[in-house]
Amino acid sequence: MAELIGSLLVLAGAVFHFSAGLGMLRMPDAYTRMQAGTKASTLGNTLVLAGLAFYHPSWTLKLVILICFVLMTNPVSSHALARAAYRIRISMTPQTVVDALRDAPERIRGRS
Amino acid sequence: MISTVVLSTGLALILIGVWGMLTHRNILRIVIGFSLIGTGTHIFIVAIGYVANGTAPIMDRALSVAEAPARAVDPIPSALVVTAIVIGLAVTAIMLAYAIRLYDSKKTLSIDAFTESKW
Amino acid sequence: MIRRAAIVLAVALFGLVFANLAAHYAERQSLLPLAKRYVELVPRDLGAANVITGILLTYRAFDTLGEVAVLFMVAAGVGLVLAARGRRNESSPGEAPEPPRPASEIVQTGAQMLVPLIAIFAAYIIMNGHLSAGGGFQGGAVIASSVILLLLADPHRRLDLDFLSYTESVAGVLFVLVGVAGMIVAGGFLDNRVLPVGQFGAFFSAGAIPVLSILLGIKVGCELSVIIDRFRPELSTERGSQ
DSSP states (O other), X not given: OHHHHHHHHHHXXXXXXHHHXXXXXXXXXXXXXXXXXXXXXXXXXXXXXXXXXXXXXXXXXXXXXXXXXXXXXXXXXXXXXXXXHHHTTOOOOTTOOOOTTTSSOHHHHOOO | OHHHHHHHHHHHHHHHHHHHHHHOOXXXXXXXXXXXXXXXXXXXXXXXXXXXXXXXXXXXXXXXSTTHHHHBOOHXXXXXXXXXXXXXXXXXXXXXXXXXXXXXXXXXXXXXXXXXXXX | OHHHHHHHHHHHHHHHHHHHHHHTOOOBSSOOHHHHHHHHHIIIIIOOSBXXXXXXXXXXXXXXXXXXXXXXXXXXXXXXXXXXXXXXXXHOTTSOOOOOOOOOHHHHXXXXXXXXXXXXXXXXXXXXXXXXXXXXXXXXXXXXXXXXXXXXXXXXXXXXXXXXXXXXXXXXXXXXXXXXXXXXXXXXXXXXXXXXXXXXXXXXXXXXXXXXXXXXXXXXXXXXXXXXHHTSOOOHHHHHHO
């Protein structure tokens, strides 16, 4: 029973990883690609590690620490990449409606 | 069965890397293709050392010292691959340094702009 | 058109060779004689639980020393290739490079939280070289990644390159000295029995392998940090002060 739940979680994680890859191929510009890659793959990682905790209950504490580590590092790195891309003026797709960073105060935006 | 799947993955990565190196015109994508070839080769080498129903050659609760020669996987390809990964990193660093200098000279990252070596 | 056909032909021929390789591959049923000797010898003579680290740091330790030399050459090579950049930018002041922009708050806070954790993780990997999966090279790469995070969070930071090169050289010299001590006291160059082998699986065991792992991790970490630092643009304050 525990193995069934674990397998379902790992399968869901694999589906999210696949959608991350698909999103990175099909999205129109760099920013949406970064968003697809980071969000979906972080969730996929979390689900796979959680599913693994059902297979090996003695590893639960280590897996929880790993999940916290992944949740801390993935978004920070993606944020740094996206800010760098904005500041070297990589073009956005013409379907963009809102550019919150352009209207943001100078204090938040830095010099760009 | 397991090692055949891993081996095929390594070979597929090498093929994708070769195709990427030949097709793209951007220097950075060629460097990524080169790195893919390296990664595929490492996976292939590690997969060759697999022994049927074997486990990692590390003696802990899963593998005792007495039964290790019967059940452990070949440790030598893994040791070679540790060295090979570091060498791959070194080559990638030199390639990226060259890419930076090429960009400084012609202000473009497309290798079609560098025709001095062509006949 | 011709180029595209040639590319498809090349990839197809490679694919044929690889398919042939994969189809005629049969899984090995037992270890090769040399591998069997290594798997028997390493826990018995060296007292290391991790056979791969035992091979890398004792039986094939000379190759590890050569690889450390390769890393050193790469650091020198990258420095050589990128050194002419700064001088060239000074002689042709057509476009001055932009001053580095400060990092955003998320990256700064994330770096404050993560750099100690990454350093602890690197120390854990290095010290587990002889007990479980890990080792000097892996830990050194993790230390270098923490240095990258520091540089990303504070673009004006200047690494103390003198300290890094001094540390790296001292670590390399100590590595060779441990090896020479192996020649004097124990079986040969870089034999790990200069220090007591100890109890199998304990933290302080496997002779000189933990010491060699630490030295290797320090050296690799410093070298990778120097390589990363070379890729940054010249800071305007540096040029102004010289």
